[in-house]
Amino acid sequence: MVIYTIKRLLAAVPVVIGVIAVVFILTSIVPGDPARIIAGKTADPETIQRIREELGLDRPLWEQFTDFFKGLLTFDLGRSYRNNRPVTQVLMERLPLTAKLAVSSTALAVVAGVSLGVVSAVKKDFMLDHGGRVLALLGISAPSFWIGLMLILLFCVKLRWIPGTGDGGWMYLVLPVITLAIRPAAFIARLTRSGMLEVLGQDYIRTAWAKGLPGRAVVLGHALKNAMIPVVTVAGTCMAEMMGGAIVVEKLFSLPGIGRLGLEAILARDFPVIRGQVLLLALVFVAANLLVDLTYPLFDPRIKYGGKGRHE
Amino acid sequence: MVKKPFLFAIITFVLVGMLAGCAGAPVGTSKGQAEGKYGGTFRIAITESPKSLNPVHANDTSSMRVVYQLFDTLVGIDSEGKVVPNLAESWDISEDGLVYTFKLKEGVKFHATTEGEVETANGGREVTAEDWVWTFTYITDPDTNFARAYFIDMVKGYDDYREGKADTLAGVTAKDDYVLQIELEHNFAPFISVLGYNTFSVLPREDVEKWGEDFGLHPVGTGPFKFSEWTQGDKLVLSRNENYWRSDSSGNSLPYLDGMELKVINDLTMQWTEFNLGNFEAIEVVDDPYYHEALEKYPDSFFRRPMMGTYFYGMNVTAKPFDNKKVRQAINYAIDRQGIIDLLRNGRATPAKGVLPPGMFGYNPDLEGYTYDPAKAKQLLAEAEYPNGISITLQYNTDDIHKRIAEAFQQQMKEAGIKLELKHMEGAALFEAMEKGEATFFRLGWVVDYPDPDNFLYVLLNSANFGPLGNFTLYRNPEFDRLTNEARLETDPEERRRMYQEAERIAVEDAPWLFVYHYTTEQLLQPYVKGYTLPSFGEHTARFYDVWLDK
Numbered sequence A: 001m002v003i004y005t006i007k008r009l010l011a012a013v014p015v016v017i018g019v020i021a022v023v024f025i026l027t028s029i030v031p032g033d034p035a036r037i038i039a040g041k042t043a044d045p046e047t048i049q050r051i052r053e054e055l056g057l058d059r060p061l062w063e064q065f066t067d068f069f070k071g072l073l074t075f076d077l078g079r080s081y082r083n084n085r086p087v088t089q090v091l092m093e094r095l096p097l098t099a100k101l102a103v104s105s106t107a108l109a110v111v112a113g114v115s116l117g118v119v120s121a122v123k124k125d126f127m128l129d130h131g132g133r134v135l136a137l138l139g140i141s142a143p144s145f146w147i148g149l150m151l152i153l154l155f156c157v158k159l160r161w162i163p164g165t166g167d168g169g170w171m172y173l174v175l176p177v178i179t180l181a182i183r184p185a186a187f188i189a190r191l192t193r194s195g196m197l198e199v200l201g202q203d204y205i206r207t208a209w210a211k212g213l214p215g216r217a218v219v220l221g222h223a224l225k226n227a228m229i230p231v232v233t234v235a236g237t238c239m240a241e242m243m244g245g246a247i248v249v250e251k252l253f254s255l256p257g258i259g260r261l262g263l264e265a266i267l268a269r270d271f272p273v274i275r276g277q278v279l280l281l282a283l284v285f286v287a288a289n290l291l292v293d294l295t296y297p298l299f300d301p302r303i304k305y306g307g308k309g310r311h312e
Numbered sequence B: 001m002v003k004k005p006f007l008f009a010i011i012t013f014v015l016v017g018m019l020a021g022c023a024g025a026p027v028g029t030s031k032g033q034a035e036g037k038y039g040g041t042f043r044i045a046i047t048e049s050p051k052s053l054n055p056v057h058a059n060d061t062s063s064m065r066v067v068y069q070l071f072d073t074l075v076g077i078d079s080e081g082k083v084v085p086n087l088a089e090s091w092d093i094s095e096d097g098l099v100y101t102f103k104l105k106e107g108v109k110f111h112a113t114t115e116g117e118v119e120t121a122n123g124g125r126e127v128t129a130e131d132w133v134w135t136f137t138y139i140t141d142p143d144t145n146f147a148r149a150y151f152i153d154m155v156k157g158y159d160d161y162r163e164g165k166a167d168t169l170a171g172v173t174a175k176d177d178y179v180l181q182i183e184l185e186h187n188f189a190p191f192i193s194v195l196g197y198n199t200f201s202v203l204p205r206e207d208v209e210k211w212g213e214d215f216g217l218h219p220v221g222t223g224p225f226k227f228s229e230w231t232q233g234d235k236l237v238l239s240r241n242e243n244y245w246r247s248d249s250s251g252n253s254l255p256y257l258d259g260m261e262l263k264v265i266n267d268l269t270m271q272w273t274e275f276n277l278g279n280f281e282a283i284e285v286v287d288d289p290y291y292h293e294a295l296e297k298y299p300d301s302f303f304r305r306p307m308m309g310t311y312f313y314g315m316n317v318t319a320k321p322f323d324n325k326k327v328r329q330a331i332n333y334a335i336d337r338q339g340i341i342d343l344l345r346n347g348r349a350t351p352a353k354g355v356l357p358p359g360m361f362g363y364n365p366d367l368e369g370y371t372y373d374p375a376k377a378k379q380l381l382a383e384a385e386y387p388n389g390i391s392i393t394l395q396y397n398t399d400d401i402h403k404r405i406a407e408a409f410q411q412q413m414k415e416a417g418i419k420l421e422l423k424h425m426e427g428a429a430l431f432e433a434m435e436k437g438e439a440t441f442f443r444l445g446w447v448v449d450y451p452d453p454d455n456f457l458y459v460l461l462n463s464a465n466f467g468p469l470g471n472f473t474l475y476r477n478p479e480f481d482r483l484t485n486e487a488r489l490e491t492d493p494e495e496r497r498r499m500y501q502e503a504e505r506i507a508v509e510d511a512p513w514l515f516v517y518h519y520t521t522e523q524l525l526q527p528y529v530k531g532y533t534l535p536s537f538g539e540h541t542a543r544f545y546d547v548w549l550d551k
Helices: A002-029 A034-039 A045-055 A061-073 A087-122 A127-141 A144-158 A170-200 A203-210 A215-243 A247-252 A258-267 A271-299 B061-070 B129-140 B158-162 B205-217 B268-276 B288-297 B325-333 B337-344 B374-383 B400-415 B427-435 B454-461 B478-489 B493-510
Strands: B041-046 B075-077 B083-085 B088-093 B099-104 B172-176 B179-183 B225-231 B235-240 B259-264 B302-315 B349-351 B390-397 B418-425 B441-447 B513-525
Touching (some): A087 A127, A087 A170, A087 A258, A144 A170, A144 B268, A170 A247, A203 A215, A215 A271, B041 B268, B061 B225, B061 B259, B083 B088, B099 B129, B129 B179, B129 B205, B225 B259, B268 B288, B337 B349, B337 B513, B427 B441, B454 B478
Parallel strands (some): B041 B259
Antiparallel strands (some): B075 B083, B088 B099, B225 B235, B235 B259, B349 B513
């Protein structure tokens, strides 16, 4: 398992290098000169050139690229063009909020999605199932900005249960977390339902019933466990995506997270911040995929990593 | 300077676009009758996070809004755009216009504490003429890249200092603690108003040296508010400067407010929603869908007035078909300005007859300009040997308002035989396309940096300023150049006015722009906010030293 993990981490190195290389190439061909943006609406060409030199934009791309990796060895991602702050600091400031959002909404999505899916599967073709499926369809179809706005209208404007938007403590995170969770929850509900239906028809479940096990043990202990693998995969990817920042929701709820940071950086052509954010995102995806893979054995003992007696 | 950011706001140039104001009866001030009440925090929702709070870097509206509360310039620009005393209580200009002698106000102190109760490096000492000498030297320092330093390139010794031939800026000297003298290489009539631009704010040397590049994150000035804390991308907090030099008419110390809080809310629907929840004393933008509701709900605290800015489409006069004056005129006859303002902007703008906005020195109310006359446009195109019309492409920075306006023009121009294609791109990309000559018909907006026609006519249309200096149309007319060059040197205001009006008349006749509209500026406040004055420079330049909350 340890060896497997180390191997996977090593395999991530070329992935990260590749991702950063692509970002370097994209930022170099995208129109819009950072020095020009810093100078503002008008500036003399001499000053613009000087800013360009100061930022190192006049140097060959490969040189900037190798410098970036040299800096990486000491966790130095350079400084923001926009305000000269270290990129690591800029990212670290925004990360906690985004992490809170991603973890809470993924947790909520899993709990709500799995519950809904299980109920739907067990009560297949009953009212509860139909209701659950309609809910899931709505959750998948409704755009998050609309859901967010409706929640704000209801809870902030009409009921006044929540004072407003922004980053003002846990209260303020309730609505964004719900907004973010609805779509993955709906998706997970559908996956769980179909997974459960498949499993519930298997021989070993019939055996479990035949043994006279209580319903709860059969459904949760035997069936659900086996239906969980696709759910874990989806939850992992969804959390990684949210760590990259949920731009629409962050903007709507005025939350200064990673997503808004990335948007601002792109508009300002703040290349060091863009690179830092993409690097972070690449690492999060690698880590999330690894974690997902490592949790598979918990649900399916046939899957083992490393060691002897490996079955596939 | 500029106003509403197109999404990206950083380049203030184009910005102006969205904001805009309204045209209705201009209201400008909520002056409280008596002295104000002390206390309270003024909370304002802003659309973009400030870039830097170092006045020399603050060239976006969000940064400027804060810089105006933290710092002071030698002279001020009042809400009508007139130059008024500020840290200089009076000044003399020599007869030849070359020597400016400023009498400085005594007892003005730098902030003694900042970021809570942290002592500043300057310790709250008094500002003297030496501080101004140091500040001007710092701003023009050849080792720095302050994009606006060239605004004062007429100061004596500027070139020598920038080129490393001198150690100081020779033209700026302290005659004694309270007398500052600035000598110019050549006369420059708008000089005094340039000094009101936020870049030229006095800075405490000790704190600038202490923080270096990071001074923009730890600003220390002389303004009514001190820097308190800044959560990047989210919230910026200012607190009352208890040693501020101004007092109200009864001698009570200012400011009245305990502090200010600026919070970034990108989404305009949310700005409006939160304002109605009472979470803010002011919001930066009232979006078009809520405009009428805002007028109804807040009739006495929704301020609007014409702003010193113009929304236009530039034409590259060296590119076909824009190299033909008749084509440029035809394009100007092909649009219904008032129509789109009423229809798309809720009347929140004034049709542009020319370059200069109403309220600006030199504005010519009798200028004829272009009317909506598709037949005339067609005829001009025929005379220009385009009897079958023309096909042109407009490039604009991605934004909803710009899009709606461009689409309306597209329809109107059809009637005049002009086929208009639309291409939108992000602001930074548009600038690059303009500078490379790839965009030959492009949308821009301009709000003045200093209240003088020079900042419009010379900067945007004189052939000395091709490209990033401001003239993207590459327009060149020797007579226009002569007038705008000479007007810079002319000291007689009436003669200057005449020269600018003549220059503007030439520019309108030559039509390097499609003149669209002049912006209006607006500020929505809670009804209990008193003492606020909306400046014609745009709401982002408002001062809050005498604002108070009546609650």
